[in-house]
Amino acid sequence: MESNEQHKNHLDQGKQYLTFVLAGEEYAIDILKVQEIRGFESTTQIPNTPEYLLGVINLRGSVVPIVDMRVRFSLSVEDSANPVIILVKHAASGSERIVGIVVDAVSDVYSISSEDVSKTPDLATNVVKQFVTGLATIEEKMIIMLDIDSLIGQGVLEDGQVISEAEEA
Amino acid sequence: MANTIDLSQFHEVFFEESMEGLDVMESGLLGMDLNSPNEETINNVFRAAHSIKGGAGTFGFQEVTDYTHVLETLLDSLRSGELQLSDELIQLLLESVDFLKHMLQECQAGRTVSEQEIQVQVDRLNSFDGNASASNSGSPDAEPATAQTETPAPPTADAPWTIDFKTTEGFFRTGNDPYRILRELTELGKVNAEVLTDKLPVMSQLKPEDCHLHWKLELSNSTADEAEIREIFDWVIDDAEITISRGDEMPVKFSTEETRDDPPSAPNLLGDPAETPAARVRKEGTYQQQTQEVTSIRVNIDRVDMLVNLVGELVITQSMISRFKEHEATHGLAELIRGIEQLEENTRELQEHTMxxxxxxxxxxxxxxPRLVRDLSKSLDKEVNLELRGNATEVDKTVLEKISDPLTHLVRNSLDHGIETPQERMELGKFPEGLVEISAFHEGGSIVIQVKDDGRGLNRERIYQKAVEKEIIEPGTELSDSEIEMLVFSAGFSTATEVSDVSGRGVGMDVVKNNIEQLNGHIEVSSEEGAGSTFTIKLPLTLAIIEGQLVRVGNDVFIVPLLSIVKSTQIDDEEHKVIGGESSMYKLEEDYIPIVSLKDVYRIDADYTNATEGILVIVDSVERFGILVDEVLGQQQVVVKSLEANFKEIPTISGATILGDGTVAMILDMAGLLRESRSESE
Structure with a gap:
């Protein structure tokens, strides 16, 4: 990871992002949203939930839902050798929730400033588009910048049944 | 205030304590016997009002202080016998308790009550006062000093006041500060303070938290009367013995009876109308009270929940370890097994105590x-005696919060539909007063609450007719007595001919039943026509841990709350009917109950293909139905984990839990499951 060493010199600019690999592409999410990274473990299904919702796991006593990003983005679920669960924090209606996402592998930590990010080309039409904030080019690699908050908010917590204010209160 | 402590941090405690005070007032008022009022009860009510006033003053809720002051004045005239206790007065006082509660709630929410609103209430209190007793003007600030019994003391304005200020050991524990009192006293005149150290123990026995000092105070050059001095000490009278005397007078002990006989009024040099001591002095028999040992503490509920959670974790860990008791690896390790067994026992005990x-x-x-029954029976023109039993029965805080509404509704229902009017009762040869009995007790691992009345009971014929009218059942359906009675819990059912504001909007008993089921509980009714009905609620002791029955469907393990299970059985062809090739029914005794197949509702794999291959777990919820599973596994205590904490509510699932092997299992919600399976098959 020599290239990474070089890159660390630029760390003072921009925010830090964690990147992960999903069907060969590299995606970046805000590192401050990441709570921890775990090896894959089997989940307990939750009945009548979308297919991409793998189920829940026991995270040190609390029950955490897990989203399979490959299914979410309608990518082919090839058996990745070691899928990984990234646990991200999602602040919703005052309380913080933890949701896990399953990815093929965790890649790297980059510092990306807003100048490095170009807008998403218009041709992208699939589900990915609404959660992509832009594309960044780092070391000649294209990295897809993900808005993890809206991804979890729209896909996981609000799917089907809306969590109404009344229930929260 | 000279100190810089942010008082707002104590607001919560003040509100909590004030609410408790209001409860004391309310129950005191309700318990009062009009003919021979208990002096101690009146005092209790007065004291509660007084502490609210004091607290409100400290925390700067001026309008609460002012209003409570007016209320206190009224209570005081009652206490001194100037006012006669009457039904109207009790009603007025109860309403003022309500208003005070309202004011406090507004303060708590950071809002204020409009001045007009307060004025209206103040006027009500004052006007009552005026009507009932001419000798008391009732106005809070302009009490004329003309109470008949008073004969003004000889004007000895120059004679200094001597005050013996004897603190108790626990003086500081309630947050009292002697310095503050002395400082306030200096505002009345020149103060000479002598510290008495005779009670000071030797250094080795000195407890820094205790107060060992006493003061002999001399107040000279003062125009203050005794009432004013006493007011300064008002805050500490529970923790100190205070004797006030002037010149050569016999020392006046701080107690009402004495002051009443012994005229305390100082000459009124300023010409201001002095406040009647009667309105000021608190009558508590004696002001020297023994310090009560602190037997309880206030702890933030979050901390308790944290502890409960951790114990829950421990229960899980323990069940993880316990699995190894039968494991080969521990063969021959008798000590380890003994250790595990001991751990089991300790965990269970720890859990019990934490809960x-x-x-x-x-x-x-x-x-x-009592308040509810009183108000309702008034508005319904019925006479009802209420009996409460098992008040000390303990329930989980969450259960307690959620049981209040259903219980209120049941009591309303009993009064409205159950108890007859006095005339009807007389004609039937019953006592004119109806009886409603609410009792609570523990039974096994659950708590049972019963609401029983001796009214007309449920009219099964009418219920049946009504259910047919409302299309809840098909005409001609054959139902047993108890089934007919259970119909009152169906949605959209209400037998009240007239819609009163009390009950009978058709959103009654089904809501009660729903609420109770949300608590994993169960409600039944039994009734005898003409003799009354009994509603029995059965609830789990706690919501954090439930007794669960583990069931397996394919590879998934689910948990059915044990409390709702009637029985589990294998089905043979005889008992199993398929209607229209779709919905299957099971013949339970004389009834057909629907079968809910988890395989179909959840679209998961199961071993069974035919209902007769599975096991039917018969549960009792909104109605009886069977859940078809592959296998019934063990029963165990499960710690309920919320799915909403990180996810959202899922219909048919009431929560999740973590099993001994660390995996998550879903806890089934009976009512939701039945609903879901119905909408599925439509």
Whole structure:
């Protein structure tokens, strides 16, 4: 990871992002949203939930839902050798929730400033588009910048049944 | 205030304590016997009002202080016998308790009550005062000093006041500061203070938290009368013995009876109308009270929940370890197995005691009932005696909060539909007063609450007719007595001919039943026509841990709350009917109950293909139905984990839990499951 060493010199600019690999592409999410990274473990299904919702796991006593990003983005679920669960924090209606996402592998930590990010080309039409904030080019690699908050908010917590204010209160 | 402590941090405690004070007032007022009022009860009510006033003053809720002051004045005239206790007065006082509660709630929410609103209430209190007793003007600030019994003391304005200020050891524990009192006293005149150290123990026995000092105070050059001096000490009278005397007078002990005979009024040099001591002095028999040992502490509920959670974790860990008791690896390790067994026992005990922390006596809910019954019976023109039993029965705090509404509704229902009017009762040869009895007790691992009345009971024929009218059942359906009675819990059912504001909007008993089921509980009714009905609620002791039955469908393990299971059985062809090739029914005794197949509802794999291959777990919820599973596994205590904490509510699932092997299992919600399976098959 020599290239990474070089890159660390630029760390003072921009925010830090964690990147992960999903069907060969590299995606970046805000590192401050990441709570921890775990090896894959089997989940307990939750009945009548979308297919991409793998189920829940026991995270040190609390029950955490897990989203399979490959299914979410309608990518082919090839058996990745070691899928990984990234646990991200999602602040919703005052309380913080933890949701896990399953990815093929965790890649790297980059510092990306807003100048490095170009807008998403218009041709992208699939589900990915609404959660992509832009594309960044780092070391000649294209990295897809993900808005993890809206991804979890729209896909996981609000799917089907809306969590109404009344229930929260 | 000279100190810089942010008082707002104590607001919560003030509100909590004030609410408790209001409860004391309310129950005191309700318990008062009009003919021979108990002096101690009146005092209790007065004291509660007084502490609210004091607290409100300290925390700067001026309007609460002012209003409570007016209320206190009224209470005081009652206490001194100037006012006669009457039904109207009690009603007025109860309403003022309500208003005070309203004011406090507004303060708590950071809002204020409009001045007009307060004025209206103040006027009500004052005008009552005026009508009932000419000798008392009732106005808070302009009490004329003309109470008949007073004969003004000889004007000895120059003679200094001598005040013996004897603190008790616990003086500091209630947050008292002698310095503050002395400082306030200096505002009345020149103060000479002598510290008495005779009670100071030797250094080795000195407890820094105790107060060992006493003061002999001399107040000279003062125009103050005794009442003013006493007012300064008003805050500490519970923790100190105070004797006030002037010149050569016999020392006046701080107690009402004496002051009443012994005229305390100082000459009124300023010409201001002095406040009648009667309105000021608190009558508590004696002001020297023994310091009560602190037997309870206030702890933030979050901390308790944290503890409960951790114990929950421990229970899980323990069940993880316990699995190894039968494991080969531990063969021959007798000591390890003994250790595990001991751990099991300790964990269970620890869990039990931790759960108890969250337990509160059901009295908290019961307390509201006398008021409810009183108000309702008035508006319904019925005479009802209420009996409460088992007030000390302890329930989980969450259960307590949620049981209040259903219970209120049941009591309303009993009064409205159950108890007959006095005339009807006389004609039937019953006592004109109806009886409603609410009792709570523990039975096994659950708590049972019963609401029983001796009214007309349920009219099964009418219920049946009504159910047919409302299309709840098909005409001609054959139902047993108890099934007919259970119909009152169906949605959209209400037998009240007239819609009163009390009950009978058709959103009654089904809501009650729903609420109770949300608590994993169960409600039944039994009734004898003409003799009354009994509603029995059965609830789990706690919501954090439930007794669960583990069932397996394919590879998935689910948990059915044990409390709702009637029985589990294998089905043979005889008992199994398929209607229209779709919905299957099971013949339970004389009835057909629907079968809910988890395989179909959840679209998961199961071993069974035919209902007769599975096991039917018969549960009793909104109605009886069977859940078809592959296998019934063990029963165990499960710690309920919320799915909403990180996810959202899922219909048919009431929560999740973590099993001994660390995996998550879903806890089934009976009512939701039945609903879901119905909408599925439509």
């Amino acid at each position: 108890r922390i969250r337990m509160l006596p059901i009295d908290n809910v019961f307390q509201r009932m």
